[in-house]
Amino acid sequence: MKTVYLSLGSNLGQREQYLQQAVNALASPEFLIRRISPVYETEPQDYAAQPWFLNAVVEAETALLPIRLLHRCQQIERELGRKRSGPAKGPRVIDIDILLHGRAVVDVPQLVIPHPSMHERRFVLEPLADLAPEMKHPVLQRSIRELLAAAKGQKMRKTDIRLAVR
Ligand code: PH2
Ligand code: MG
Numbered sequence: 001m002k003t004v005y006l007s008l009g010s011n012l013g014q015r016e017q018y019l020q021q022a023v024n025a026l027a028s029p030e031f032l033i034r035r036i037s038p039v040y041e042t043e044p045q046d047y048a049a050q051p052w053f054l055n056a057v058v059e060a061e062t063a064l065l066p067i068r069l070l071h072r073c074q075q076i077e078r079e080l081g082r083k084r085s086g087p088a089k090g091p092r093v094i095d096i097d098i099l100l101h102g103r104a105v106v107d108v109p110q111l112v113i114p115h116p117s118m119h120e121r122r123f124v125l126e127p128l129a130d131l132a133p134e135m136k137h138p139v140l141q142r143s144i145r146e147l148l149a150a151a152k153g154q155k156m157r158k159t160d161i162r163l164a165v166r
């Protein structure tokens with residue numbers, strides 16, 4: 001079993017419901033959700049002309065290997081109605097990204113772990129630091145707390161929304 005961290009994001013439609021539905025769909029005997037960060041409302045990055053996101057991070061234990069877990073995440077994105085038609089990094093009802101998979105380092109065409117931009121994104125580091133501030137990035141060898149301190153500013157606020165672990 002490995003401890004894994006996923007980033008959830010939504011910026012279209014009923015954003016909170018999409019995040020909760022993603023959590024419900026992820027939870028299974030093969031994917032044991034341990035903790036979920038608070039939900040943050042965050043300014044869009046990389047592609048500015050889109051609505052603000054809700055973002056959160058999920059901590060789970062799983063025996064699913066990285067590619068199997070990727071396929072599971074993509075399947076849930078499709079089930080929740082994600083369309084792959086819009087611009088890259090543009091608006092989406094749900095995005096489920098693998099941030100970390102134990103201390104594994106993966107670099108294949110379909111999947112890069114640790115997530116290649118996690119260390120520079122406050123919308124990832126802030127909720128991840130709520131769960132595991134002292135955990136070290138397996139490539140950069142710096143703690144999440146340190147990466148967060150070094151990340152550039154991004155407008156965001158912690159909401160009162162708490163996703164339920166079922
Ligand atoms: N996801 C992106 C691009 N930009 N910005 C925020 N605030 N939150 C996201 O989840 C996000 C983003 C591509 O996946
Ligand atoms: Mg993403």
Ligand code: MG
Nearest residue numbers: 095096097098
């Ligand atoms: Mg994605």
